[in-house]
Amino acid sequence: xxxxxxxxxxxxxxxxxxxxxxxxxxxxxxxxxxxxxxxxxxxxxxxxxxxxxxxxxxxxxxxxxxxxxxxxxxxxxxxxxxxxxxxxxxxxxxxxxxxxxxxxxxxxxxxxxxxxxxxxxxxxxxxxxxxxxxxxxxxxxxxxxxxxxxxxxxxxxxxxxxxxxxxxxxxxxxxxxxxxxxxxxxxxxxxxxxxxxxxxxxxxxxxxxxxxxxxxxxxxxxxxxxxxxxxxxxxxxxxxxxxxxxxxxxxxxxxxxxxxxxxxxxxxxxxxxxxxxxxxxxxxxxxxxxxxxxxxxxxxxxxxxxxxxxxxxxxxxxxxxxxxxxxxxxxxxxxxxxxxxxxxxxxxxxxxxxxxxxxxxxxxxxxxxxxxxxxxxxxxxxxxxxxxxxxxxxxxxxxxxxxxxxxxxxxxxxxxxxxxxxxxxxxxxxxxxxxxxxxxxxxxxxxxxxxxxxxxxxxxxxxxxxxxxxxxxxxxxxxxxxxxxxxxxxxxxxxxxxxxxxxxxxxxxxxxxxxxxxxxxxxxxx
Numbered sequence: 001x002x003x004x005x006x007x008x009x010x011x012x013x014x015x016x017x018x019x020x021x022x023x024x025x026x027x028x029x030x031x032x033x034x035x036x037x038x039x040x041x042x043x044x045x046x047x048x049x050x051x052x053x054x055x056x057x058x059x060x061x062x063x064x065x066x067x068x069x070x071x072x073x074x075x076x077x078x079x080x081x082x083x084x085x086x087x088x089x090x091x092x093x094x095x096x097x098x099x100x101x102x103x104x105x106x107x108x109x110x111x112x113x114x115x116x117x118x119x120x121x122x123x124x125x126x127x128x129x130x131x132x133x134x135x136x137x138x139x140x141x142x143x144x145x146x147x148x149x150x151x152x153x154x155x156x157x158x159x160x161x162x163x164x165x166x167x168x169x170x171x172x173x174x175x176x177x178x179x180x181x182x183x184x185x186x187x188x189x190x191x192x193x194x195x196x197x198x199x200x201x202x203x204x205x206x207x208x209x210x211x212x213x214x215x216x217x218x219x220x221x222x223x224x225x226x227x228x229x230x231x232x233x234x235x236x237x238x239x240x241x242x243x244x245x246x247x248x249x250x251x252x253x254x255x256x257x258x259x260x261x262x263x264x265x266x267x268x269x270x271x272x273x274x275x276x277x278x279x280x281x282x283x284x285x286x287x288x289x290x291x292x293x294x295x296x297x298x299x300x301x302x303x304x305x306x307x308x309x310x311x312x313x314x315x316x317x318x319x320x321x322x323x324x325x326x327x328x329x330x331x332x333x334x335x336x337x338x339x340x341x342x343x344x345x346x347x348x349x350x351x352x353x354x355x356x357x358x359x360x361x362x363x364x365x366x367x368x369x370x371x372x373x374x375x376x377x378x379x380x381x382x383x384x385x386x387x388x389x390x391x392x393x394x395x396x397x398x399x400x401x402x403x404x405x406x407x408x409x410x411x412x413x414x415x416x417x418x419x420x421x422x423x424x425x426x427x428x429x430x431x432x433x434x435x436x437x438x439x440x441x442x443x444x445x446x447x448x449x450x451x452x453x454x455x456x457x458x459x460x461x462x463x464x465x466x467x468x469x470x471x472x473x474x475x476x477x478x479x480x481x482x483x484x485x486x487x488x489x490x491x492x493x494x495x496x497x498x499x500x501x502x503x504x505x506x507x508x509x510x511x512x513x514x515x516x517x518x519x520x521x522x523x524x525x526x
Contacts, residue, residue, distance in 0.1 A: 001277050007375045010160040011271045017152035018267060026099040029081075031088045039089035053193050058092040058149070063141035063197070066110065070137075076114045080107035083144070093148060106144055108215050113140035115216035119223040120230075135200060135230050142201035143213060153263070154192060161256050162187045164374065165249065170386045171241060181236045182245055190249040191256055196237050203233045248385045254363075254457040255370040261287055274375055284368050291455050292358035329429075337421075337430035345437040352445035359456045366457045410474040436482060442472070443479025 003011070043061070065086050069079040080103045087093045113136045120136075121129035162184050171179045181203070188194040188202070205212040207229045211219050219226065236242070262283055263270045273279045414435065421431045 001275060001376050003275060004376055006160065006163055007274070009163075010156060011274075013156035013159070014153055014263065014267070014270065017156055026101045028096040029084055029088060029098045029100055029103075030096070031085055033095075036089045036091065036095070039086070040091050043090040053195075055193065056195055056198070058087070059141050059145045059198060061087065061090065061092055062144050063138055066137055066141060066144075070114075076110050078107070080104070080110060083110075084148075087148070098148065102148070105147060109143050109147065109213065110140055112216040112219060113137065113143075116219060116223060116226060119220070120227045132227070132230070135234075138197035139201040139204060142198050147213070157256070157260050157263075158187055158192055161191055161253075165252075165385070168384045169245065170384065171245075172386070174241070178236070178239070182239060182241055185236065185242055186245040186249045189246040190253045199237065200230070200233050203236070204229060207233075245385070250454070252370075252385075252457070254455050255367050255374055257454060258284060258287060258291070258367055259371060259374070261291065277372065280371070280375075281368055284371065285364055288359075288364040288367060288455070295358045295455070334425055334427075336424060337426045337434075340424070341430060341433050341437065344434075345441045348438060348441050349445055352442060353448060359453075363456055363458075367455075370457060406473070409470055410477075413471055413474045435478070439475050439479035440482050441479075442475050443483055446476055446479075 062083065065083050066076075066079070069082065070076055073079060084093075084098050084103060084106060088095065088098065117133055117136045121132050124132070165183050165187065166180060169179060169183050171182060174182075184203075185199055188199045194202075204226070208219075208222065208226065211222060211226075259274075262273065265283075265287065266273065273283055417435060417438075418431055421434055426434065
């Protein structure tokens with residue numbers, strides 16, 4: 001069957017990306033396997049401190065390393081080699097995969113963003129300087145990652161999905177430019193699961209294609225425009241319609257995820273498969289079955305990481321707050337609340353993820369039907385998304401009644417929890433910590449369940465879902481708020497990044513130099 005113009009453009013872009021993928025030559029950066037083994041173990045513990053998508057870990061590590069290095073080396077000179085070695089230690093890049101010739105290339109990238117940070121921040125208030133620092137260092141990390149591991153195929157799919165939804169999304173009360181940016185941001189969130197830091201870099205690159213990549217000398221006359229663009233990008237990332245549009249696209253994204261998986265499964269014959277409807281249906285059916293079976297493993301991995309994160313956070317609370325409060329303020333240490341607060345959150349996470357069922361054959365049929373529409377039809381009025389900045393307010397009296405009902409439910413849910421905990425002789429601190437953890441646990445569990453449904457299209461809610469959500473929403477709302485605050489004020493992250501990691505990695509460097517020295521001596525003898 002004839003592919004649409006948009007689909008043909010996708011196949012051309014994918015073929016081009018496959019042809020440009022190559023391994024650069026030259027001598028490689030070498031590291032000690034002994035140091036690497038310890039670094040990998042450390043990184044696993046460090047990663048558990050933050051709840052991030054797995055594909056965001058490397059860029060987050062690059063950003064973390066750059067920030068730490070800049071504390072002792074503010075101008076950033078010569079940090080590229082150490083940055084690349086740290087990535088190799090922690091296996092964020094395969095062993096012997098980074099050429100030595102890449103060091104000056106990465107250094108130029110770091111220098112460019114430090115120059116921009118200094119120029120843009122000069123003369124501005126301290127708070128504004130810190131904000132610019134965060135924006136530009138995260139963008140530096142994104143560009144470094146793209147230079148080390150370019151993913152043109154991912155960009156091809158993002159552009160394809162963007163072009164598809166560009167004609168189907170209508171934002172009332174907004175300009176076409178805002179609509180296009182919001183669709184692009186939503187595609188990144190819904191399909192690629194990009195975070196705001198990476199999207200900021202992508203939008204910056206689209207705004208200044210001639211400057212990214214470039215050296216600091218090439219951007220020195222554009223600092224004012226770059227700052228204005230950063231402000232504009234931040235406004236777009238925080239746009240009132242951004243979250244709503246992302247939610248809408250997530251409901252439509254399953255066919256595109258399967259299409260990407262189909263390409264990853266057989267890149268060479270991808271075009272041949274999608275041109276033949278019989279082959280397409282056969283491959284999609286088989287691929288969907290495989291993905292449904294993998295959902296359980298995804299839940300297990302996500303749950304394990306969440307439990308580790310929660311348990312470590314709980315230990316910090318117990319040591320820093322709960323035990324001292326009971327011992328020295330309440331003057332009556334009761335081990336029961338401490339045990340319950342420690343054991344119950346992981347158990348609750350486990351229970352919250354029980355009974356999640358994978359999609360069935362009906363879901364596969366819907367995905368096949370949607371893929372045919374996506375791949376073959378030039379244009380369609382189906383599956384349009386219309387959002388308005390000014391949402392209909394509805395009847396004021398009903399809105400008041402519904403808000404009052406939610407407030408009553410909120411009070412009832414947390415009132416019942418507090419009552420039962422009081423009966424178990426929990427004090428105020430123990431009650432606050434219990435509510436904190438059940439809220440965060442249930443919010444994490446809800447996010448994990450939603451992630452497992454990414455391959456589901458046209459999912460229907462159960463009969464009792466409205467009632468369950470009525471009592472669950474207050475806890476999820478609190479959990480979401482607490483989760484956002486934790487990400488901003490994560491004490492464990494500060495401890496690891498600036499108290500433990502800095503001296504730890506300094507020791508790594510000493511050992512790395514020592515092993516290198518020993519190796520050279522052995523080579524001289526031979």
